[in-house]
Amino acid sequence: MNQSVLQSIAAADLPERGQPLAGGIFVTRYWLNGQERALVLLNDEFEGAWGEYGVKVEGAGSYSDGEANTRAMAEAGSQIAIQALELGAFIPSCLEGQLVMAAKADGLVTVREDGWHWLSSQRSAINAYGMGFEVGWLDFDHKDNECLVRPVRSLILQ
Template identity: 30%
Template sequence: MKPEMITLKHGDTTIKMPAATVAQVALATIIGQIAPATQAPAVQPIAKSEIPAVGQPWPGQGGINGGLVKARGDVPEHYLIIAVKDIGDHKWGGYREESKATSKTDGKANTEWLCNEETEHPAANACAEYQAEGHHDFYLPAAAELYQGWMNCPEVFAQDCYYWSSSQRSAHSAFGMHFGGGNQSNGDKSSELRVRPVRRLFID
């Protein structure tokens, strides 16, 4: 049996195609328009001369240059931007409950998990709501991101208290960082610790 043919005309051009092929092309076009495209990180072209020293404010980026972070997994190389100031003391939340926010390096993914879980997570929520210089993509840093802050510019943090990371250690605790001596420990999720948001800056 011959396939049903459809004649397509555009100006002086005429094309005959099987009806099934036309349907497949039309369906693929519609799906391509409806399906959300995967959003790649926004990359900004920045000259090296425009990059401030580590520990110094980065104009227009909402905070301080916390240093370069090498690519890891599906997260490209980027600069860690540390908010200029703390945003208070907050509980981690979810005491006695397991969370999927277990990454030691990806605070953004951790924060997204925490903000979408049924249990309230005050520290993560406070960071996700933070805005500076038009940027609204801050998050609660992971344990390794806090450690990078201590390695690169500990002086921009308070020296007499612990800061929450977004990295869960157990159902009862999560990792924290003390910038006075560089100590990392686990704190009770129901405790209120200091909170400092961070964000990522992807550049060419």
């Protein structure tokens, strides 16, 4: 992760949901691995395959920890994961994708509705999860299919 990217913030310094923060838009507060965090949706968007069809990526099975999943994906050679990490960000997990959907439903963020977005949570050697932000569908697709990616950041709250 780029060391110049903000990695923590005082809870008292958080803006309102839907306002700018750390190079993106503040989505919500949430708990992950015993730490309260702030989820930030970046404006960057790209597309590509999740990874190699038929290859299970060890360490990419978390339903909640998108950063851990993305790091495992990058170690396995996933170009979208490498691209997200180069931005000082990661591909959201299923949980983090659903938090983005909740912010979209509340009118706080804008996310493309004309295609599926990859999530970093792997379902099997063949499939990984994706989200359709038109109405919030969570589904899975073949890892070698091209889908959109909208990276996020997670800041530890102090």
